[in-house]
Amino acid sequence: MSTAFPRALIVGASSGIGATLALKLAGTGAKVAAVARRQAELDALAAQSAGRVLPYAGDVLDYAATPALFDRIVDDLGGLDLFIYNAGVMPPVEESEYNFDKDRQMIEVNFLAAVQWSNLAAAHFEAARAGVLCGVSSVAGERGRRGSPVYTASKAGLTAYFEAMRNRLTRYGVRVVTIKPGPVETPMTAGLKLPLMITADQAANEIVSALEGGATEAFVPGIWRPIMFVVRNVPSFVFTKTNI
Amino acid sequence: MPPRPLAQSPRKVFDGFGFCQRSVSAFVQPRSVEDVAAVLSRASEEGVRLGMRGSGRSYGDAALNGGGLILDMRHMGRVLSWDAERGVIEAEPGLTIRELWTRTLADGWWPPVVSGTAWPTLGGCVAMNIHGKNHFRMGGISDHVLELDLITPGGEHVTLSPTRDPELFFAVLGGFGMLGVVTRIKLQLKRVYSGRLKVQQFHTPTLQSQLERFEQHTQDSDYLVSWVDCITSGAGLGRAQIHRATYLHEGEDPDGVAMLSPAKQDLPGHIMGVPKSIVPKLLKLFSFNLGMQAVNLVKYAASVVGSTKPYLQGHAAFHFLLDYVPEFRQSYAPGGFIQYQPFVPKEAALPVLTEILRRSQRAGIVSYLGVLKRYRPDRVLLPHALDGYSLAMDFPVTAANKADLWRLCGELSDVVTEAGGRFYPAKDSVLRPQDVQRAWGQDRLSRFAALRRRADPRGVLRTEWAERVGLDVFDR
């Protein structure tokens, strides 16, 4: 089987979208390094993929360990063609709750650690004059929302960071891809009732075709593009009065 | 809190000036001798390999250390003392040639040896033992260094001079940063009485006539350089335009003293009548052989019909023309380019340079322009100079020509070493271990290895160039 990305790395690959993506890419023949904290889940992926998914237990908040882990993975894979930062957290935040512990975790996992990992991959790709750098952001990053101020801020930051990386790296032959899923059924959204919800399998299929098809920005599913076009243009005063 | 391990320092993509060699390294930017000493001892303890870098003006991989640590010396660039009576400057290694002359020229002193660009740092200049268009007369920069301070990975802090540990002194000069970090340089400058030089141009219709002209003028010139048409074959093979320059004596140039002002040195906004900013685009347009052939023809024709009458030109304009073409490298985008600069003994120059030009033409890989210079023997342990000539050629690198280009350069290197020739690490991307072994010989390499064992017993220092040509292997 021929794969577009023989050597891939997914950070945040132990469940939900990341785990499904890892298996799908492995199914195309790729070797996929999978990073997350839960070793048992990663080992299960390795077993399911006949060893094509390579587990690397690690916490993205262990900033001191990250550079060496990245180097080891690139070494083990013998190079890198595709990098995906998918790790993310969205702890429930109640109405009128101002909780720095949760805020900090979201900013660190969704944004700060994303910057650290993606910078490492970006430097590698820039020097190689090749590669695909992908970040899983969210439609939630398009506007600040009253129900999840810091989650939306972390994703807005991630989207802006990836846009800047695209402006920096396209000239070097590196493709930078921003994925913006709408609601997806995963452990993150367990128990939540959200509009236009799709399965992780559907989401992973759409992401793989965006990666293979040469996209630089993909709404998942595509219907979110026109919706978000409208939402982006709704005047701020409307948001202050509604529950969006 | 213990200091962060060196391997976790910020990273950057570094390239050589030809931007076809690149790699990612962690980097640190020392600001003092203490910083340098601390990094060296920690690198040793933490098992990190490190290489120094000045302005990164070496063309290939001499200032690269992918996967390791780069010691970026540019933030250690103070002038420590300046004696305007005797023309002696003491400076930290990050001082650039440009910063040097802008400080000293108004007092009537110019660096005795400068490269074709003013951006290199003094550290990079002494580590490579740079040459100018006057090596046949003034030697390399090593001939003007009065003293050096060196910190070795082994922990020694030493002051070196032609009389204090000369063996190590003449190995550090031209030792491409493999013996330690140079932290202070004391340099003797050259007295000048005008901010300008007297320049004369001639054309020479063949390679032979070019070499004869050079030999004629080594006695009565301070600078000699020629721009060689590498494209024309047959009877006009190696035809060139020679530039010869001399210093002006006291009183010879009525505006001489006024021209010593650094502000008077910078070039106007036009180069040969073309606005500077569009020169790279023009070059890019001509970056195919046919176009370049037309350019060569026009340049050559201009010099044939043009006057050989001497004219006056500022030092900076004479030496650093390329610096005034913003981003001229972009004419080689996206693949970049390499420079190949063999050095050939004078007796062998005619046949060997003829062979080099013919072979590259036959392979269909031709330099757009060649630069010929004349040298005298050099005292450093690993010299590139010898009593003879060098021909520097720029070759664009593309995905399609890369393998052929490297093969061609390998063949040319065989021809060069066969004739007793040498090479220059600052201008290299293609040398193989056997080329370096033949060029310098086992005796010089063994002496260098012995000094390495003393200065860097744990093998902390590394550059991609040193590794590629096998110096690490010779050592151990």
Ligand SMILES: Cc1cc2nc3c(=O)[nH]c(=O)nc-3n(C[C@H](O)[C@H](O)[C@H](O)COP(=O)(O)OP(=O)(O)OC[C@H]3O[C@@H](n4cnc5c(N)ncnc54)[C@H](O)[C@@H]3O)c2cc1C
């Ligand atoms: C347009 C152009 C024209 C040129 N013309 C000439 C020319 O006419 N003649 C000539 O000789 N060269 C020429 N060069 C080459 C250039 O002079 C050398 O490559 C010089 O070494 C560049 O200095 P740098 O500060 O950029 O050093 P880098 O390229 O950054 O480093 C060069 C070497 O010096 C070592 N080094 C740097 N700092 C220190 C330190 N403090 N202690 C110990 N080692 C150190 C590095 O490890 C490396 O091995 C030219 C280059 C360009 C781009």
Ligand SMILES: NC(=O)c1ccc[n+]([C@@H]2O[C@H](COP(=O)([O-])OP(=O)(O)OC[C@H]3O[C@@H](n4cnc5c(N)ncnc54)[C@H](OP(=O)(O)O)[C@@H]3O)[C@@H](O)[C@H]2O)c1
């Ligand atoms: N589900 C949605 O509706 C939706 C919508 C838009 C965007 N997204 C985004 O899609 C991405 C994937 O989410 P998901 O829905 O698939 O949720 P998920 O199943 O909870 O997956 C999150 C992944 O991130 C990893 N992770 C979290 N914290 C980590 C840490 N400190 N170190 C290493 N890995 C860490 C988790 O691994 P461990 O717990 O094993 O460490 C897990 O693999 C997230 O970025 C999310 O924001 C989701």
